[in-house]
Amino acid sequence: MAHLVVLLPGVMGSCLKLNDSLIWDPPYVIQPGVLALDPGVFKRGASGDGIVATSLLQRPMVIERFVRNSGYQTFIQGISKGIRADVCPGNDFNSKYRLHTFPYDWRLSVAHIAEKLYQEVDRMVDERRRRSGNFSEGAILIGHSMGGLIASYAARCLDEKSKIKAVVTIGTPMRGSLDALAYLTGGFRLLLRDLGSQLKTMPGVYDLTPTYACVDTPGGYQTPWAAAGTGISNAHLLGRRDLAQQMTDSTLEPPAMRCYIGTGQGTAQSMRFQDDTHSWRTDEEHPAVVTEKGFLQGDGTVPMYSALHDVPATYVFVNDSHACLHNNAWLVHDVCQFVRYFDAPHTFPLLAPPPETDIDKCRLDLPPISSGGGVLAQATAGFRMQAQAVLLSLTRPEARHTKQLHLAAGETAEIRYQELPPDIYMLELLHHDTQARVVSDITQVTS
Numbered sequence: 001m002a003h004l005v006v007l008l009p010g011v012m013g014s015c016l017k018l019n020d021s022l023i024w025d026p027p028y029v030i031q032p033g034v035l036a037l038d039p040g041v042f043k044r045g046a047s048g049d050g051i052v053a054t055s056l057l058q059r060p061m062v063i064e065r066f067v068r069n070s071g072y073q074t075f076i077q078g079i080s081k082g083i084r085a086d087v088c089p090g091n092d093f094n095s096k097y098r099l100h101t102f103p104y105d106w107r108l109s110v111a112h113i114a115e116k117l118y119q120e121v122d123r124m125v126d127e128r129r130r131r132s133g134n135f136s137e138g139a140i141l142i143g144h145s146m147g148g149l150i151a152s153y154a155a156r157c158l159d160e161k162s163k164i165k166a167v168v169t170i171g172t173p174m175r176g177s178l179d180a181l182a183y184l185t186g187g188f189r190l191l192l193r194d195l196g197s198q199l200k201t202m203p204g205v206y207d208l209t210p211t212y213a214c215v216d217t218p219g220g221y222q223t224p225w226a227a228a229g230t231g232i233s234n235a236h237l238l239g240r241r242d243l244a245q246q247m248t249d250s251t252l253e254p255p256a257m258r259c260y261i262g263t264g265q266g267t268a269q270s271m272r273f274q275d276d277t278h279s280w281r282t283d284e285e286h287p288a289v290v291t292e293k294g295f296l297q298g299d300g301t302v303p304m305y306s307a308l309h310d311v312p313a314t315y316v317f318v319n320d321s322h323a324c325l326h327n328n329a330w331l332v333h334d335v336c337q338f339v340r341y342f343d344a345p346h347t348f349p350l351l352a353p354p355p356e357t358d359i360d361k362c363r364l365d366l367p368p369i370s371s372g373g374g375v376l377a378q379a380t381a382g383f384r385m386q387a388q389a390v391l392l393s394l395t396r397p398e399a400r401h402t403k404q405l406h407l408a409a410g411e412t413a414e415i416r417y418q419e420l421p422p423d424i425y426m427l428e429l430l431h432h433d434t435q436a437r438v439v440s441d442i443t444q445v446t447s
Helices: 073-083 110-132 146-158 178-186 234-249 329-343 345-350
Strands: 004-008 014-018 021-025 051-056 061-063 066-069 099-101 139-144 164-170 215-217 220-222 256-262 270-274 277-281 314-318 362-365 375-381 385-393 400-407 412-417 423-431 437-446
Touching: 004 073, 004 110, 004 146, 073 099, 073 329, 110 139, 110 146, 110 234, 139 146, 139 329, 146 164, 146 234, 164 329, 178 270, 256 329, 314 329, 400 412
Parallel strands: 004 099, 004 139, 139 164, 164 256, 215 270, 256 314
Antiparallel strands: 014 021, 014 051, 061 066, 215 220, 270 277, 314 437, 362 375, 375 412, 385 400, 385 423, 423 437
């Protein structure tokens, strides 16, 4: 069985055309004057201005001297090679092809784009099922940054037919990013062009703002829509709140979720507004409001806490930046392993890692259990491995319970932690030689 695979880029990661002429293909083609949307777009969803997305950005995009997107050519080629599938040419969404890219007009709302995505996925899965006769076939959505948010919304709010079997998010600001808030309040410069006023007309940018208390005010930390002095339309920020609430309130069964989170990069954790300007608070400066959640740092754009899902997910931390995360060689290989596992689960332990990485993979299971009976976790090695199994408390970073693991290929080990205090935990496997980390679902231990 070969599931449909769809790749979604991040915000500003799709080339845009107007009347067959490119208007957005950084760094060479940038026409900011035509990007602004009229206010009615926040209600109707569609742009109505004739601008269409044509392809994923191929070249690196530089913003204010920093590379913020390394392009998608390497990512597309790596996935194509890893799952042995040609990419559907153009934007035809021909279901005879297994692998597709989904360029989108990133100015528009996440919900509107997700509807367009699901229409194509729904149709292509039906056509592939009719041809193969296998009605278990579905789709795997792989999204970088904003693309992961779109894919998650499609799966959790629109997929009543359960056609989406898995969602992979890469550096996705599930709970928002302070960068989006900064662009809306302090401007956005791209190759000497200030796009700040245009961004304020785009629902898609508001949909990337934080949903948690990250604005430092005299009255304490508040959400962007509750904080005064940001200079942003509160109605548009409330739309972002409603988007998050729709996903939380959805009664649809979520598919398998795999979440890649960038780490090791200095990442703003909160913001303070004063006299129409903003200032950052980075990891070292941020008080316990985020420290208590157990997550600091991030990928330079998305804080680690912000990348968490509110449904069960498998987390994999990668030491790389937001701009380059999707092109990380190990990450691309691991995504391909994940896709191939869904194609044929019984063959997954037999897949070998590329020689240049030599990283041993594991699958983890950490079910909820009472503290009196201890916590039982299971680790299954795809290959021979020596690792540390570390049970981490999310509320008390100093609480770490470590055990050593030695597993042969295909071997499963049980890891038992006795008499743990009630808390929220996650299990991390740390490979001794490569320092690669694999993290399980978050689980809660009750009294």
